[in-house]
Amino acid sequence: MRKDPVRLKLEELLDANARFDLAARGTTNHCPMALVALAEMGASAERLQAFFDRWEREYALSASPVETLIARGEWSRHLGNAAAFGALRLLFLDWITEVGSAPVIVAVLNEVPFAPASEAFHALIRLTYGIEAAHSGEIASGLAALVSSHLPVDVQFDERRAAESVEAAFEHVVDAMGGSAVEGSSITSRLRVVASDVRFRQAVLAPPVSACLLDDVAQATIAAYWRSRNFTILHTVTASHAARILFAQLPEAMAARLLPGLWVALCAAYVTVGRRASGEGDVPDLAVSWSDVQRLAVASNDDHVIKLAYTCLCEYRRQPSAVYLAAAARVVGLDLGRR
Structure with a gap:
């Protein structure tokens, strides 16, 4: 064939x-x-x-x-x-x-x-x-x-209380670190600073009890990106989707064992950004389609635009949510006019 x-x-x-x-x-x-x-x-x-x-x-x-x-x-x-x-x-x-x-x-x-x-x-x-x-x-x-390039972020969850939600867990560690953005020349350098900070290791909460934690994480990261437009937060969106692909290839027990590692890494990434002023929270009802988004993403030379649009498309197909279309439309430069 x-x-x-x-x-x-x-x-x-x-x-x-x-x-x-x-x-x-x-x-x-x-x-x-x-x-x-x-x-x-x-x-x-x-x-x-x-x-x-x-x-x-x-x-x-x-x-x-x-x-x-x-x-x-x-x-x-x-x-x-x-x-x-x-x-x-x-x-x-x-x-x-x-x-x-x-x-x-x-x-x-x-x-x-x-x-x-x-x-x-x-x-x-x-x-x-x-x-x-x-x-x-x-x-x-x-x-x-x-x-x-191994960059471990080691936290033990023995006897730690579970977070009430993904968003609450992110905010908890940001508060514990003082709320300021972490200094560093790159995402990796800032992650290393957080990973070595005892305040972070002590503050991280266990993941919330959920039958679909990866879905909860994906929704929290895209919501945070929609509000912030932050470059580091963008990477948590694409990484959450990537983890979904990887875990689907693994034995169920192994995926469950690896999930806390993803949780801690995402918490660390969120901490590097610090406490940010609330941005746009409402998601518009868009007069655009996924075909519009895909056309512009395919024409883009920006690798991060391409990967974010693709991630949003995949996650939307799995669990439709207006925020995925809105974030993808915005990153490819579409006018977010309401219907």
């Missing part, structure tokens, strides 16, 4: 992305994530190629040659070793080729502490976009990023 031309182009460009470094000029390598989101929102093969070419010209850095291979039994020794990304990627790709992606994902997440804040949540997002694209190289890259 012939493959769709868009799928063939996506596979070609994701393969070609292997020549790029994990980092990029002034950012991380968002190219593969944006390509997957573009393809899922209806981009043509030509549009994918154009986005890739522009990224290569303006942002991409060449990957360093891998001079020393890592043995399969030794990969966990490179936890937090940024220089090991390339060698880890090759190791995980070889392993996936041999046994398939699911066993490797489970093995890696069983071996090292789950750290979704790694690389400002991009390692998690890249892994899950690789899962969506069924692309072994991108799954290997996501796992390698989680290991080499």
Whole structure:
């Protein structure tokens, strides 16, 4: 059976992305994530190629040659070793080729502490976009990023009271940290400051008791982004969706074990922003459609616009809520005129 031309182009460009470094000029390598989101929102093969070419010209850095291979039994020794990304990627790709992606994902997440804040949540997002694209190289890259950029935010929940809601938990830790935004040159640097602060570790509440905590988290993060338009909060929206994709690939008990790690990382991200003035709370009844949003998102060259619009579309399809359409419409630049 012939493959769709868009799928063939996506596979070609994701393969070609292997020549790029994990980092990029002034950012991380968002190219593969944006390509997957573009393809899922209806981009043509030509549009994918154009986005890739522009990224290569303006942002991409060449990957360093891998001079020393890592043995399969030794990969966990490179936890937090940024220089090991390339060698880890090759190791995980070889392993996936041999046994398939699911066993490797489970093995890696069983071996090292789950750290979704790694690389400002991009390692998690890249892994899950690789899962969506069924692309072994991108799954290997996501796992390698989680290991080499490992940023743990350790909190133990023994005998801690549960938060009444996700929003209340976020506000509680912000209050405990004094309400001011955390200083730092990047999301990652600010997350590291919070992770090392004893006030944060003491203040984090256990997740609220809920049969659908991931849904509650997703709704809280998009509501916070709608009010704030904050760049860090944007990453909590895309990370929450990414966690949904990842957890669906895992045994139920394992996903439940990893969920607190996501909870703590999101609390830490929220704390970095500090107490913000209340922004726009009401969600307008829009005279726009998802087809309008997708058309503008596909035309965008902003990788964060593309990923947020795609995340909102996926979450809306799962659980329709006006705030997803409103946030996506706003980020692609649509006039939010009321009906």
